[in-house]
Amino acid sequence: MVCALGAAVCFGTATVLQAVAARAAVADGGGGDAALLLRALRQWRYLAGLALDGLGFLLQIVALRSLPIYAVGAALAASLAVTAVVAARLLRVRLSGVEWAAVGVVCAGLALLGLASGAEGEREGPDWLRYAMVVTAVCVLLLGAAGGRLTGRARALLLGLGAGFGFGVVEVAVRLIDSLRPADLLTNPATYALLLGGGAAFLLLTSALQRGSVTTATAGIVIGETLGPAAVGVVWLGDRTREGLGWLAALGFAVAVAGALLLARFGEAPTAQEV
Known part of the structure; x- marks a missing residue:
């Protein structure tokens, strides 16, 4: 579960870093997609985002070899909560009360899954x-x-x-x-x-x-x-849960996914002007 959550942190943080780098590349001048990509690749934030994506993928593989797929999938969906929190910090995006509640809901759902999940x-x-x-x-x-x-x-x-x-x-x-x-x-x-x-x-x-x-x-x-x-x-x-905790795993999965859906707009980190 630590690896699954680590992958979510990597993916969620990478989204914001790459968004910041991509917007800086656009501000530096025009050109097609290839020119924008080349300018983005010269920025440490974009490269750091790619490195985090690679690390997140490795952590995801380790998690999938040790945990049920349902637990890893819910943890990866939680990367949206990470993106929301990091975007609020780095991009100064204002999260609504509902969205802060959704971050808490995701965390609660993952905690329930962690308690109920069995081995792969x-x-x-x-x-x-x-x-x-x-x-x-x-x-x-x-x-x-x-x-x-x-x-x-x-x-x-x-x-x-x-x-x-x-x-x-x-x-x-x-x-x-x-x-x-x-x-x-x-x-x-x-x-x-x-x-x-x-x-x-x-x-x-x-x-x-x-x-x-x-x-x-x-x-x-x-x-x-x-x-x-x-x-x-x-x-x-x-894939199974711990003995007698199937209902808790199902509840945690549903809660975590529902919270992620409430944060769906952070699939691509927005700018402060868009909020």
Whole structure:
């Protein structure tokens, strides 16, 4: 759980640092996306954000090898609470009373999950599940192509859900990789599901945030990356709670996700002028 929470802190802080660097790059001059990216890469905040993203991913992998998927998914959704708090500090964004309450709700939900979560499931999952993850990753790409043709909130929601499903594929695929030997990785369909699902998720996430409602897109991501993977972990991978605490885990999961949804506008850290 410490690793899962550490990943949330890394991802949430990285969002704000990269947002600050990106806006500074825009202020330094015009140009296309490539020029803006090059200017952003020259700033320590952007590089620090990338480093935190990498560290967060490593911590996520460690957490997924030790905890049920439902606990890790809820903890990662809590990165929105981290983004909100850091944005209030660095960007001087004013959080409403409801949003401060939502931060507390997320923390309470994670505390309940920490008390109720058992160890990760011991099942390896059926063989077909690895191929199903590859198919799901391909479907995420198709969903992105379909969502790109829509407009408004429907577009943001569909692309956000697709990105969430892609991140969910990554969470499940990590659990389905049982050996890190190069030969085993190359012959395990879960390896390709992880790469394809992660790539598709970032592609859809970028598209959703560029031309759509950040709040709507982020809400879709939170739903997509928590509910489906949690169900897969419980049904096929043997994820369980501590004896007699299933109800507490379910309550903590629901509370943490609900709190994250209230903070969905921090999927891309806003400027103070936007609040």
